[in-house]
Amino acid sequence: MDNLELRAEADAILAELVGAPGSSARLREDQWQAVAALVEERRRALVVQRTGWGKSAVYFVATALLRRRGAGPTVIISPLLALMRNQVEAAARAGIQARTINSANPEEWDAIYGEVERGETDVLLVSPERLNSVDFRDQVLPRLAATTGLLVVDEAHCISDWGHDFRPDYRRLRTMLAELPQGVPVLATTATANARVTADVAEQLGTGGGDALVLRGPLDRESLRLGVLELPDAAHRLAWLGERLGELPGSGIIYTLTVAAAEEVAAFLRQRGYPVASYTGKTENADRLQAEEDLLANRVKALVATSALGMGFDKPDLGFVVHMGSPSSPIAYYQQVGRAGRGVDHADVLLLPGREDEAIWAYFASVGFPPEEQVRRTLAVLEDAGRPLSLPALEPLVDLRRSRLETMLKVLDVDGAVKRVKGGWTATGQPWAYDAERYAWVAKQRAAEQQAMRDYVASTGCRMEFLQRQLDDEKAAPCGRCDNCAGPWLAAAVSPTALSAATGELDRPGAEVEPRKMWPTGLAAVGMDLKGRIPAGQQAVTGRALGRLSDIGWGNRLRPILAAQAPDGPVPDDVLNAVVTVLADWARSPGGWAGGAPDAVARPVGIVAMPSRTRPRLVASLAEGVARVGRLPLLGSLAYTPHADEHAGHRSNSAQRLRVLADSFAVPADLAAALAAAPGPVLLVDDYTDSGWTLAVGARLLRRAGADQVLPLVLALAG
Structure with missing residues (x-):
C-alpha cells in the first residue's frame, strides 16, 4: 500500500471517529505526519501541541491502522478518569474496542486482562498508578510489553520533575519501554512542556536518539481572550463573580487554589441563584461523575473546581475559565485555561489574583522531594527491618507524611534503591546518590515560575504571547485579543449591594x-x-x-x-x-x-x-x-x-x-x-x-x- 492509500484509509477512520462516516474529514498535515511516523516507520515520537490540537485522533487512527495490519493492542497511559471515560466513548465511534484499568473498576480487571490476551480489546487505557502495583508490574506489565502494538503516553510532561505536574508513577514507564520488542512505535503527547521538559521527557522515553521525531506546534489558542482583573480584596472578587458570572459566555470552570475556597465560592454563587457545583479532591467519585455530566450538558453555569478538574476533561464548547487565585506556574495556568474554547470561536479567560496566593504557593512548595537526611533515614529503616514494611508501618519511623513518603519511595524504586513487593517496601542495598544539584535546580525552577506568574499579572504586553514564551514557543506573537492588546471587555466595578452580600458571606x-x-x-x-x-x-x-x-x-x-x-x-x-x-x-x-x-x-x-x-x-x-x-x-x-x-x-x-x-x-x-x-x-x-x-x-x-x-x-x- 502506498502512502496515498494509507492516507485515505486514515482519513476514513477519522471520519468514523468524529461521528461522520463517509464525510470529507481529513487529518491535518501535522497530525498525518505523526500517524505516518507511527504506522509506516514504527518510530518513537514526542508530540507537543496545544490543547484541542487533536492528539487523541492521532493515536486512535494509528491504532485502527496498526490493528488492521496485525499489531497487538494499543496501551495508553492516561492520568485521569475523566480522560479515560471520554476516550473510551470516542474510540467506540470508530469501531475501536477500548477498556480501562483504574482504581474505580477493580472488579473488572481480571475480565479485561482476559479480553486483552484473547485479542478482543484494541485499546487498554491504564492509569499511571497501576504501573507501580506489584501484581501489575510483575505479572501484567511484562505481557503487555511483549504484545502491545503501540504505546501511548498521554500528558507526558508528568514524567519530568522539571514539569509543573511531576508524577513519579510515570517513571515506571522506563521498564516497559526497555521491554518493548524492536519496532513497536511509541507516542508521547503533551500540551504543556517547555524546552527543558521536552528534552527531559524525550530522554526518559528513549526518544532522544537520532531517529526520534519531535513534533512541536504553535501554542496560540485563537479562540481565547485572556484578561486579568486585580481587585482590592476577596470580597470584591467574590462580588464581581456574583454580578458578572451571567455575562460570561456559555458554561465554564471557576478554578480555586484550595478545597475550602472552592466550597466557599460555590456556596455563595448558589445563594446568588447560579446553578453551580463544587469539584475537588474531596468530592466523591459519583458526585464528580454527576458534576462532569451536568457541565457537559450545560445544566450548570460552572463547576467551581480545584486542579482535580484538569487534564483530560473535554468539553469543546466550554465558554470560559475564571481563576479565583493565581496558580504558581504559567505552564499549569496555560493547561487549565486550555480547557476552554476548543470547539467555539470565542471563550473568555480571566485571572482574579488574590493576596492569599503566595501563602498557598509556599505550602505546596514545602512538600517537594525530602532532604537527604530523611531519605537516608528511610533507607536505613528499610535495611534494618529485614522484612517488607508497609506504608503504615514505615510512616511512624521516618517522620514523613504518608503521601510524601509514598512519592519518595516511588522515585527511589525507579532509581533502584528500594523495591515494592508483596507486603510493602524493601531496600535493595544498591548504591544510591542524592541528586542535590538537580533538586536545587528544580526548586529554583519553581521559584522562577512563581515570579513569572507575578510578571504575567503585572504585564502590559500581550498575555497569550507571554504564556507562549514561557512554553518556549518560537512562534509567539501578539494575539490582538487579550485585555492588553484590545482593552478590557468587562468592568472591574461592583455594586454596593453585591459587595455587601460578598462581605457578609466572607465575614x-x-x-x-x-x-x-x-x-x-x-x-x-x-x-x-x-x-x-x-x-x-x-x-x-x-x-x-x-x-x-x-x-x-x-x-x-x-x-x-x-x-x-x-x-x-x-x-x-x-x-x-x-x-x-x-x-x-x-x-x-x-x-x-x-x-x-x-x-x-x-x-x-x-x-x-x-x-x-x-x-x-x-x-x-x-x-x-x-x-x-x-x-x-x-x-x-x-x-x-x-x-x-x-x-x-x-x-x-x-x-x-x-x-x-x-x-x-x-x-x-x-x-x-x-x-x-x-x-x-x-x-x-x-x-x-x-x-x-x-x-x-x-x-x-x-x-x-x-x-x-x-x-x-x-x-x-x-x-
Whole structure:
C-alpha cells in the first residue's frame, strides 16, 4: 500500500471517529505526519501541541491502522478518569474496542486482562498508578510489553520533575519501554512542556536518539481572550463573580487554589441563584461523575473546581475559565485555561489574583522531594527491618507524611534503591546518590515560575504571547485579543449591594473542628501502647474554629496573625468579637447547649487554655476574652512537662507528632483542683489546629482529670 492509500484509509477512520462516516474529514498535515511516523516507520515520537490540537485522533487512527495490519493492542497511559471515560466513548465511534484499568473498576480487571490476551480489546487505557502495583508490574506489565502494538503516553510532561505536574508513577514507564520488542512505535503527547521538559521527557522515553521525531506546534489558542482583573480584596472578587458570572459566555470552570475556597465560592454563587457545583479532591467519585455530566450538558453555569478538574476533561464548547487565585506556574495556568474554547470561536479567560496566593504557593512548595537526611533515614529503616514494611508501618519511623513518603519511595524504586513487593517496601542495598544539584535546580525552577506568574499579572504586553514564551514557543506573537492588546471587555466595578452580600458571606465565621477518633497506626513501633479507637470517654466533641487558613474569607485575616514570623500579641478586637459570634452560633446549633436537642453538649462550666511557646499572649488573651464575654471562669491552662518537645508541631506525620505530644503536657494541680470543684464540660482554647493531635492529647488529659466533655475552640483550621 502506498502512502496515498494509507492516507485515505486514515482519513476514513477519522471520519468514523468524529461521528461522520463517509464525510470529507481529513487529518491535518501535522497530525498525518505523526500517524505516518507511527504506522509506516514504527518510530518513537514526542508530540507537543496545544490543547484541542487533536492528539487523541492521532493515536486512535494509528491504532485502527496498526490493528488492521496485525499489531497487538494499543496501551495508553492516561492520568485521569475523566480522560479515560471520554476516550473510551470516542474510540467506540470508530469501531475501536477500548477498556480501562483504574482504581474505580477493580472488579473488572481480571475480565479485561482476559479480553486483552484473547485479542478482543484494541485499546487498554491504564492509569499511571497501576504501573507501580506489584501484581501489575510483575505479572501484567511484562505481557503487555511483549504484545502491545503501540504505546501511548498521554500528558507526558508528568514524567519530568522539571514539569509543573511531576508524577513519579510515570517513571515506571522506563521498564516497559526497555521491554518493548524492536519496532513497536511509541507516542508521547503533551500540551504543556517547555524546552527543558521536552528534552527531559524525550530522554526518559528513549526518544532522544537520532531517529526520534519531535513534533512541536504553535501554542496560540485563537479562540481565547485572556484578561486579568486585580481587585482590592476577596470580597470584591467574590462580588464581581456574583454580578458578572451571567455575562460570561456559555458554561465554564471557576478554578480555586484550595478545597475550602472552592466550597466557599460555590456556596455563595448558589445563594446568588447560579446553578453551580463544587469539584475537588474531596468530592466523591459519583458526585464528580454527576458534576462532569451536568457541565457537559450545560445544566450548570460552572463547576467551581480545584486542579482535580484538569487534564483530560473535554468539553469543546466550554465558554470560559475564571481563576479565583493565581496558580504558581504559567505552564499549569496555560493547561487549565486550555480547557476552554476548543470547539467555539470565542471563550473568555480571566485571572482574579488574590493576596492569599503566595501563602498557598509556599505550602505546596514545602512538600517537594525530602532532604537527604530523611531519605537516608528511610533507607536505613528499610535495611534494618529485614522484612517488607508497609506504608503504615514505615510512616511512624521516618517522620514523613504518608503521601510524601509514598512519592519518595516511588522515585527511589525507579532509581533502584528500594523495591515494592508483596507486603510493602524493601531496600535493595544498591548504591544510591542524592541528586542535590538537580533538586536545587528544580526548586529554583519553581521559584522562577512563581515570579513569572507575578510578571504575567503585572504585564502590559500581550498575555497569550507571554504564556507562549514561557512554553518556549518560537512562534509567539501578539494575539490582538487579550485585555492588553484590545482593552478590557468587562468592568472591574461592583455594586454596593453585591459587595455587601460578598462581605457578609466572607465575614460569616465558624467552621467545625472534627475530633480525632482513632489512634494512628504503627504506634507500637515508637514505643506507644495505643491502637484502634480512642475511648469515647477520652475524646473531645466536635469543636469550632473561626475559619480555615485556606479559605478566602477569615483565612486572609488569620494568616498574618498566625504566620511564623508574626509577632505575638493580644487577640485583635474584631477577631475576638467574631469568636464570640462563633460561640453564640454554636450554642444555638442543634448540637449546642442552647439548641434544645436531647443529645446536645451541656453549657461549659469554664475555660482551659493550651500552653503556647510561640504565641502565649495571643492564646492567653483569647481565653481571657472569651471568659470575660461569656461570663465563664478561666480555670487555668495545661502546662508543658520537662519532656515537652518544642519541635513537636513540626513533625510530619500523625504517629511522630503523637509520640512527642503524648508526654508534652500535664494538668497542673491548680487546674486539677478547679476541675474537681466545678465538674462539667470545658472549652479548650488554642490558636490553631493542624493535625488535631494537640487537641486530642489535651482533651484526653482533661477528661481523665474529671471534665465531663471537652469542647475545642481555636482561631483557625490549618486545612
